[in-house]
Amino acid sequence: MTVDLFWHYAPSLLSGFGVTVLCWGVGGALGLILGFAIALLRRLRIGPLNWLLRAFIELFRGTPFLVQLFLLYAGGPSIGLRLSATAAGILGLALYASAYFAEIFRGGFAAVPSGQIEAAISVGMRPFDIMMRVMLPGALIAVVPAIVNMLIILSKETVVLSIITVPELMYQVQTMAAETFTAFDAIFAMAVFYWLLVELVSRVGAKVESRVTAFLAHDGAAA
Amino acid sequence: MKPEIIFRSFGYLTQAAATTVAVSFAGIVFGFMIGALVCAARVSRRPWRVRLGAVYVSVFRGVPLLVQLLFIYYFLAEYGLDVSAIVAAVGALALSSAAYQAEILRGALNAVPRGQGEAATALGFSGLDIWRRVLLPQALRISTPPLISEFILLIKASSLVSVVGIAELTRVSMNIATQTYRPLEAYVGGGLFYLAINLCLAGLGAFAERRLDEAGAR
Numbered sequence: 280m281t282v283d284l285f286w287h288y289a290p291s292l293l294s295g296f297g298v299t300v301l302c303w304g305v306g307g308a309l310g311l312i313l314g315f316a317i318a319l320l321r322r323l324r325i326g327p328l329n330w331l332l333r334a335f336i337e338l339f340r341g342t343p344f345l346v347q348l349f350l351l352y353a354g355g356p357s358i359g360l361r362l363s364a365t366a367a368g369i370l371g372l373a374l375y376a377s378a379y380f381a382e383i384f385r386g387g388f389a390a391v392p393s394g395q396i397e398a399a400i401s402v403g404m405r406p407f408d409i410m411m412r413v414m415l416p417g418a419l420i421a422v423v424p425a426i427v428n429m430l431i432i433l434s435k436e437t438v439v440l441s442i443i444t445v446p447e448l449m450y451q452v453q454t455m456a457a458e459t460f461t462a463f464d465a466i467f468a469m470a471v472f473y474w475l476l477v478e479l480v481s482r483v484g485a486k487v488e489s490r491v492t493a494f495l496a497h498d499g500a501a502a
Numbered sequence: 503m504k505p506e507i508i509f510r511s512f513g514y515l516t517q518a519a520a521t522t523v524a525v526s527f528a529g530i531v532f533g534f535m536i537g538a539l540v541c542a543a544r545v546s547r548r549p550w551r552v553r554l555g556a557v558y559v560s561v562f563r564g565v566p567l568l569v570q571l572l573f574i575y576y577f578l579a580e581y582g583l584d585v586s587a588i589v590a591a592v593g594a595l596a597l598s599s600a601a602y603q604a605e606i607l608r609g610a611l612n613a614v615p616r617g618q619g620e621a622a623t624a625l626g627f628s629g630l631d632i633w634r635r636v637l638l639p640q641a642l643r644i645s646t647p648p649l650i651s652e653f654i655l656l657i658k659a660s661s662l663v664s665v666v667g668i669a670e671l672t673r674v675s676m677n678i679a680t681q682t683y684r685p686l687e688a689y690v691g692g693g694l695f696y697l698a699i700n701l702c703l704a705g706l707g708a709f710a711e712r713r714l715d716e717a718g719a720r
């Protein structure tokens with residue numbers, strides 16, 4: 280692949296990268312919110328609702344992301360859900376991620392020692408205060424490593440969006456490859472780029488993790 | 503929603519499900535072999551081997567599977583190797599899974615108490631015997647549940663090989679969708695098959711874990 284060719288395609292590659300980051304960011308954020316909501320609703324322990332939420336989680340964790348995307352993008356219009364490729368991609372990412380995030384948050388809540396909750400009840404805290412002041416601070420810290428890990432996995436899943444023609448980076452690279460007959464070089468460059476990106480994100484994630492959990496090293500023995 | 507579409511293509515989907523399981527199984531088996539080598543490199547005493555193993559794991563876990571798959575697909579074509587798409591598909595699944603399996607195996611080896619290897623050395627076991635009779639049997643047992651989880655992940659990841667034209671569940675669901683103009687039913691049908699396969703595997707995993715706990719308690 281010559282340098283000229285690369286410059287010619289630079290704008291489309293750049294916009295592709297922008298779409299990748301957009302899908303990752305918005306999809307991940309929506310997934311986090313939805314997953315948190317699911318985990319909270321499950322704590323209410325309302326029989327049928329709980330059953331429904333568990334089915335949702337099992338469905339989205341037990342089927343391939345690609346099939347979920349096809350179902351949303353191609354099958355959606357049959358039930359009146361008409362989405363553009365990018366919207367379907369973001370919604371798909373959010374739904375897929377939310378099932379995993381819901382389980383992560385559930386684990387986080389479970390990690391709060393029951394003695395702390397009992398203590399909060401015994402000093403007369405209201406349920407809302409127990410949630411805000413006792414459960415959430417403990418749970419949110421406990422889930423940081425798992426969430427960072429899931430966000431990294433999600434950044435790799437954005438590549439799959441190219442299959443339903445979301446104009447993200449992989450899609451633009453494949454378009455370029457098809458137009459210039461440079462499939463091999465283009466995909467190789469893509470592999471190197473993603474490797475560096477994921478390495479970078481992992482490093483940043485590890486920094487964030489050690490920063491957020493730094494205080495645990497000091498009073499971790501007490502917990 | 504017309505569920506009869508799913509029933510009518512039941513045979514077609516069953517066949518495709520068998521392909522999905524076969525491709526994933528081949529991926530997990532070859533992946534295990536490569537993963538065992540990578541794991542051996544990572545626990546060896548030679549720094550360059552450790553480094554090489556770490557780079558392998560970092561690359562194959564860092565690059566998205568779809569990129570790996572297309573890379574292998576075009577790589578084979580670039581060098582004139584006229585092999586069928588199935589080789590690229592199984593190869594990509596195996597190479598990628600090997601990175602994850604290497605880490606599972608390494609974790610399992612680390613979970614075997616250090617004293618056991620030392621005790622075997624003190625009793626005069628040879629190096630090979632320590633591996634064959636003390637470390638490996640326990641490491642394999644510990645790694646069984648996570649390896650089954652890896653198999654479930656690979657079943658889902660194998661949906662990507664539809665891109666290079668393998669007639670597995672996702673591809674066949676696509677075909678049904680285009681033939682019947684009923685994408686909703688086609689993908690729900692395909693998804694249900696994936697769910698069935700994975701629920702069976704999850705059951706197997708739970709069974710293995712229970713057996714392990716019993717063995718550990720004894």
